[in-house]
Amino acid sequence: MPAISFQAVSKTYPSPRGGSLKALDGVSFDIEQGEFFGLLGPNGAGKTTLISILAGLSRATSGRVTVHGFDVQSDYAQARRHLGVVPQELVFDPFFNVREALRIQSGYFGVRNNEAWISELLESLGLADKAESNMRQLSGGMKRRMLVAQALVHKPPVIVLDEPTAGVDVELRQTLWQFVAKLNKAGSTVLLTTHYLEEAEALCGRIAMLKTGRVVALERTSELLKAASSNVLRFKLDGVLPAQFEGKARVTGRIVQLPAHDAHEIEQHLAVIRQAGLRVEDVEIRKADLEDVFLEVMSGKSGQAAAGVPA
Structure with a gap:
């Protein structure tokens, strides 16, 4: 019961x-x-x-x-x-x-x-x-x-x-x-x-x-957590984030967090920022947490239907 x-x-x-x-x-x-x-x-x-x-x-x-x-x-x-x-x-x-x-x-x-x-x-x-x-x-x-x-x-x-x-x-x-x-x-x-x-x-x-x-x-x-994007690129930034990251990034003050599935995507993100003439600080890569999962699910970007919920 x-x-x-x-x-x-x-x-x-x-x-x-x-x-x-x-x-x-x-x-x-x-x-x-x-x-x-x-x-x-x-x-x-x-x-x-x-x-x-x-x-x-x-x-x-x-x-x-x-x-x-x-x-x-x-x-x-x-x-x-x-x-x-x-x-x-x-x-x-x-x-x-x-x-x-x-x-x-x-x-x-x-x-x-x-x-x-x-x-x-x-x-x-x-x-x-x-x-x-x-x-x-x-x-x-x-x-x-x-x-x-x-x-x-x-x-x-x-x-x-x-x-x-x-x-x-x-x-x-x-x-x-x-x-x-x-x-x-x-x-x-x-x-x-x-x-x-x-x-x-x-x-x-x-x-x-x-x-x-x-x-x-x-x-x-x-x-x-396993179903989420495998990595998150986190860094500090002074300036306006390039427009192509709108809707993808979590921005809190100077701190920016971007989903990144592999090393190639991480380098692509950083290259776009460099090309925009921006300088990043305190770069780190971390595993996705529940907040990342929550945002993916709420935005409809989650790739998997959860158990018990129709796809």
Whole structure:
């Protein structure tokens, strides 16, 4: 039995100008128990809509979603007991301190005598010294840690992390990933959405990519990386990149990155730049990473159909 199953899930919203907007279009895939699974896509791809349906915050127009075999609509109470969701938004109750809020959250799920686990969560997430602080007194990063603690307080077997490290510091990222990796190693299933693709590459064993409400890639992370351009030419450049590289290059300030399949293509790229009268610095060649794969898939340039996705 999969931990999460999306079966031909579609979601249509009425458009203010008439007609309708299809946010999800026949999304189907399973996440097995114990997986660390990544759900990637650009803004507007349908990731948050899919998670909202999974969490019971929105209803699918068609299709079915289950958590450990429990339908999120007809068996919603059991489905939600098996699920812990860390949302993107900072949502908190301003009338309670940290420990009290976790006790109340435990009560929502009927969990009694939960003090030992609450204390472990506070310690593991770096909140122990804030246990008696009012929620309003917490910084943004501390509130983010609190959202994670609230999602885990009833010990759900399935954890959903929706952009959990957006706008947080390096220390929180390391603390969070160490703790979540520990839970995953102990058997918890983790579904992660993130725009930090290096996190997904390091953590996720399998990845689905959404584009305009459809799954356009679904494969093990290692296989996605194998299918990418084999090398990337990276260098620093002062000046305007030649026009023929538009649409191919990733440019961040002075840093330019170009896909290159072999040594001949690398030399061709550098020759074009020299002919334009430009001078490059700090040249290096690296293997393609998940961001390169993501850009190829989203641009439709990926040469392989991912497993489970029609070509």
